Amino acid sequence: MAVESNEQTQEELILGFLSESGSDFTSGEALSGKLGLSRTAVWKRVEALRTKGYRIEAVSARGYRLVGVPDRLTSLELSPLLSTRDLGRTVHHHESVGSTNEQAFRLAQDGAEHGEVVVAEQQTAGKGRRGRAWVSPPGLNLYFSAILRPELPPQRAPELTLVAAVALAETLRDWGTEAAIKWPNDVHLDGRKVAGILTELSAEPERVHFVIVGVGVNLNSQAEHFPEELRDTATSLALATGKPVPRARFAAALWTRMEEWLDRYLEEGFDPVRARWKALSSTLGQDVLVRTDRQELRGRAEDIDPSGALLVRTEEGSLERVLAGDVEQLRPRKPPRSR
Numbered sequence: 001m002a003v004e005s006n007e008q009t010q011e012e013l014i015l016g017f018l019s020e021s022g023s024d025f026t027s028g029e030a031l032s033g034k035l036g037l038s039r040t041a042v043w044k045r046v047e048a049l050r051t052k053g054y055r056i057e058a059v060s061a062r063g064y065r066l067v068g069v070p071d072r073l074t075s076l077e078l079s080p081l082l083s084t085r086d087l088g089r090t091v092h093h094h095e096s097v098g099s100t101n102e103q104a105f106r107l108a109q110d111g112a113e114h115g116e117v118v119v120a121e122q123q124t125a126g127k128g129r130r131g132r133a134w135v136s137p138p139g140l141n142l143y144f145s146a147i148l149r150p151e152l153p154p155q156r157a158p159e160l161t162l163v164a165a166v167a168l169a170e171t172l173r174d175w176g177t178e179a180a181i182k183w184p185n186d187v188h189l190d191g192r193k194v195a196g197i198l199t200e201l202s203a204e205p206e207r208v209h210f211v212i213v214g215v216g217v218n219l220n221s222q223a224e225h226f227p228e229e230l231r232d233t234a235t236s237l238a239l240a241t242g243k244p245v246p247r248a249r250f251a252a253a254l255w256t257r258m259e260e261w262l263d264r265y266l267e268e269g270f271d272p273v274r275a276r277w278k279a280l281s282s283t284l285g286q287d288v289l290v291r292t293d294r295q296e297l298r299g300r301a302e303d304i305d306p307s308g309a310l311l312v313r314t315e316e317g318s319l320e321r322v323l324a325g326d327v328e329q330l331r332p333r334k335p336p337r338s339r
């Protein structure tokens with residue numbers, strides 16, 4: 001059946017067919033049949049793709065073969081790699097934006113659907129938790145915000161942050177690392193922060209309108225890309241593995257994990273997420289200093305409760321429940337000297 005589509009979709013389809021064929025050639029005739037386009041129209045779209053940085057080999061009597069893709073995050077690069085149902089099926093790509101969370105919030109207010117994602121090559125006012133900034137230099141890392149419309153009471157929305165943290169840590173582990181989650185939702189490699197999550201909510205008392213899950217992952221930043229004050233505490237996946245990270249492949253893998261965990265959470269509830277979060281946690285069992293808006297608390301991080309709050313056993317022996325704050329992991333207490 002001929003596919004009716006605009007130029008962008010035609011290019012996505014060509015890339016999809018060429019990626020499927022791997023190192024084999026796909027004939028111009030086959031492409032024109034699949035797309036319902038003339039051979040000349042196919043050639044024009046291939047030329048357009050080349051000007052966007054795709055390296056497409058053309059050999060007469062054999063056809064076309066994809067030999068290189070640019071490291072970009074538009075739907076042209078992402079959609080051939082995606083195996084999700086909803087997440088990232090519509091991508092709003094920006095060369096530069098203040099904050100993808102703010103952009104996604106506006107789109108959601110205007111009716112954007114569940115699963116739409118805002119991605120940027122650069123953020124000029126990237127937002128972190130607790131009013132901090134998220135350093136977002138161009139072309140190196142992943143900055144995105146997913147618009148979710150789950151059927152949940154608003155008080156359960158923070159659990160979605162832990163859903164995303166689990167998906168993030170698993171994806172980073174698939175890349176050969178030992179990623180761990182630091183409560184509530186920082187992801188660390190070798191004790192340094194590689195990724196963070198900022199979840200924002202629009203709701204009425206009984207019902208969530210939408211949730212924006214904003215994720216920043218340092219993929220290809222080198223030490224000099226971090227401001228001086230972060231150099232000892234931040235890292236990137238490339239710094240940890242010694243290899244550059246193809247950003248679209250990482251994004252597609254992460255969105256797949258996120259959708260899988262989101263489906264599981266909506267079907268089975270928070271328990272499986274909590275169990276996985278605990279298994280991936282570097283916080284539990286540690287001596288910690290927790291800073292909240294109201295207080296500082298020292299103690300041992302014992303557990304997270306069924307809603308995701310951190311339970312801290314203080315030095316005085318009471319069990320404190322912390323809903324939001326920053327955790328500093330202290331050195332393990334020295335075991336008492338044996339006599």
Ligand code: BTN
Nearest residue numbers: 099101127128129196197214216
């Ligand atoms: C944190 O750990 O402080 C949370 C960082 C969240 C950063 C991401 S980058 C994409 C999205 N847009 C933003 O402005 N912030 C989030």
